[in-house]
Amino acid sequence: MSSRVPLVDYLALEPEPHLVAHECVSCGARYFDRRNGCANCFGTEFHDVDVATTGEVRAFTIVAYAAPGIETPFVAAVVDCEGTSVRANLINVTPDPEHVSLGMKVRLATNSVGTDAAGTEAIGFGFEPISN
Amino acid sequence: MSDDVWILGITMTKFGKRPDEDTIDLAAEAVHAALADGGVTMADMGILAAGNLMGGAGGIGQALQKQVGQTGIPVYNVANACATGATALRTAIMAIKAGECDYGLAVGVEKLSGVGLLAGGSRAADRDEWTPHGRYGAVAGVDGRIGTETMPGVFAQVGMEYGHKYGGTSFELFARISEKNHSHSTLNPLAAYSKKMSLDEIMNDIMIAYPNTRPMCSANCDGAAAAVVVSDAKLKTLSLEQQRRAVKVSASVLTTDPWQEACQILPDVNTLTRNAAKQAYEAAGIGPEDLDLVELHDCFATAELVHYDNLMLCEEGGAVDLFESGATWRDGSMPVNVSGGLESKGHPISATGIANIWEVCHHLRGEAGPRQIENAKVGLAHVIGLGSACGVHILERAA
Numbered sequence: 001m002s003s004r005v006p007l008v009d010y011l012a013l014e015p016e017p018h019l020v021a022h023e024c025v026s027c028g029a030r031y032f033d034r035r036n037g038c039a040n041c042f043g044t045e046f047h048d049v050d051v052a053t054t055g056e057v058r059a060f061t062i063v064a065y066a067a068p069g070i071e072t073p074f075v076a077a078v079v080d081c082e083g084t085s086v087r088a089n090l091i092n093v094t095p096d097p098e099h100v101s102l103g104m105k106v107r108l109a110t111n112s113v114g115t116d117a118a119g120t121e122a123i124g125f126g127f128e129p130i131s132n
Numbered sequence: 133m134s135d136d137v138w139i140l141g142i143t144m145t146k147f148g149k150r151p152d153e154d155t156i157d158l159a160a161e162a163v164h165a166a167l168a169d170g171g172v173t174m175a176d177m178g179i180l181a182a183g184n185l186m187g188g189a190g191g192i193g194q195a196l197q198k199q200v201g202q203t204g205i206p207v208y209n210v211a212n213a214c215a216t217g218a219t220a221l222r223t224a225i226m227a228i229k230a231g232e233c234d235y236g237l238a239v240g241v242e243k244l245s246g247v248g249l250l251a252g253g254s255r256a257a258d259r260d261e262w263t264p265h266g267r268y269g270a271v272a273g274v275d276g277r278i279g280t281e282t283m284p285g286v287f288a289q290v291g292m293e294y295g296h297k298y299g300g301t302s303f304e305l306f307a308r309i310s311e312k313n314h315s316h317s318t319l320n321p322l323a324a325y326s327k328k329m330s331l332d333e334i335m336n337d338i339m340i341a342y343p344n345t346r347p348m349c350s351a352n353c354d355g356a357a358a359a360v361v362v363s364d365a366k367l368k369t370l371s372l373e374q375q376r377r378a379v380k381v382s383a384s385v386l387t388t389d390p391w392q393e394a395c396q397i398l399p400d401v402n403t404l405t406r407n408a409a410k411q412a413y414e415a416a417g418i419g420p421e422d423l424d425l426v427e428l429h430d431c432f433a434t435a436e437l438v439h440y441d442n443l444m445l446c447e448e449g450g451a452v453d454l455f456e457s458g459a460t461w462r463d464g465s466m467p468v469n470v471s472g473g474l475e476s477k478g479h480p481i482s483a484t485g486i487a488n489i490w491e492v493c494h495h496l497r498g499e500a501g502p503r504q505i506e507n508a509k510v511g512l513a514h515v516i517g518l519g520s521a522c523g524v525h526i527l528e529r530a531a
Contacts, residue, residue: 059290076279087279113277120261
């Protein structure tokens, strides 16, 4: 059986795919990158917290012009996941202004980034519309 | 004697494609013109602050001195993204305020024609083995997979976020802001692009990152700008003509972004701009209603809208109404970017933060010719560099 790895370390694949933030123990500020300290309160202690897998699109753009190798157009967005902002692409949606809107309700979904020489598949994430 | 600092001489070069000149040529052209404009020479200067981002780690200031005058003065090579020019000017102002010298020289220069995307312009090819790297433990490049790193895309989201919060925005609204700036540019012979563009032309041009089409993005180009600043005491010893043309620096403010939820997800260009504006109005003892013109950082049409609000040119949430009222056109009550803005004048990054001050000074001195804002007494110049840094200067003409 071939193995899987997440595209980034803050994407947890098990038991169900979700994002994990580093939360400052003293002020509650949340971050996704490896931390040296808290930018808000200067604390240095963090614990991991699961981020809600549903949210609302607070900002988006449809990128038509990007670096070579990046498939365009794609939708880049900021998703408000119950108070935690997440940067992600919107996926499983037609990338045009008729199909993407501010305030749209979305949920986390995964996609395949590709398979490396050893047969390991990298799993990425995005948010897809919650259809009514 | 007060501790006021004055702009004695200031200039910007023609912005655009300057293939026959290198970075030093452009910087020297700006410096020579600024010194001549102020009626002084390199021998008078007590400090040089110089900004250039694309030229690498070599000291632009020292390389420039070797062409315009090696007088042994301290040189500060500064870098602060798109706020680099404003930072250089503020460095010179601070040296005068600190009492270290009577005259300071600031210069910003960039060769940017044909550069393309400044961030997110390339993504490394995927490796043949998924191994975690960097602060996110990423096994492959994330640009385009987890949002966008491109500036047109980042600032598109900044404008869309404003629309989500307050409503009233649309692709057409943002395009009309660009239509205004391109219309203004027709009166500016130093602009990289000075062609009027119709709303249809703007909306049907190449889409870069919705809702920003190509003419709604700042133009990469070559150019330089330079300024000579002088202490109040020294100015009083100069000719009446020099004193008449001098422009008072009523506020010189630099801020960075205080932490806000989401500011490390999408850059928060709002809080630090509002903070800088507040500090500047307080230092100058004037309010936004006193401004005769504003040059703000329209790196993208979507950015201009949010800065109406951040600079308090309108009530909070009122940026769309302000624009719809026509106030920000050159014949309106709050003319914004009468130079044509970065979308048409061009944005040679390090030069921008001095060039926008030159534009304001040009009007305050009554020397702006056909694009003169009549009887302009007070103006504001704003720049923001992602990372972030925000520079706000308030300028007043000599009494």
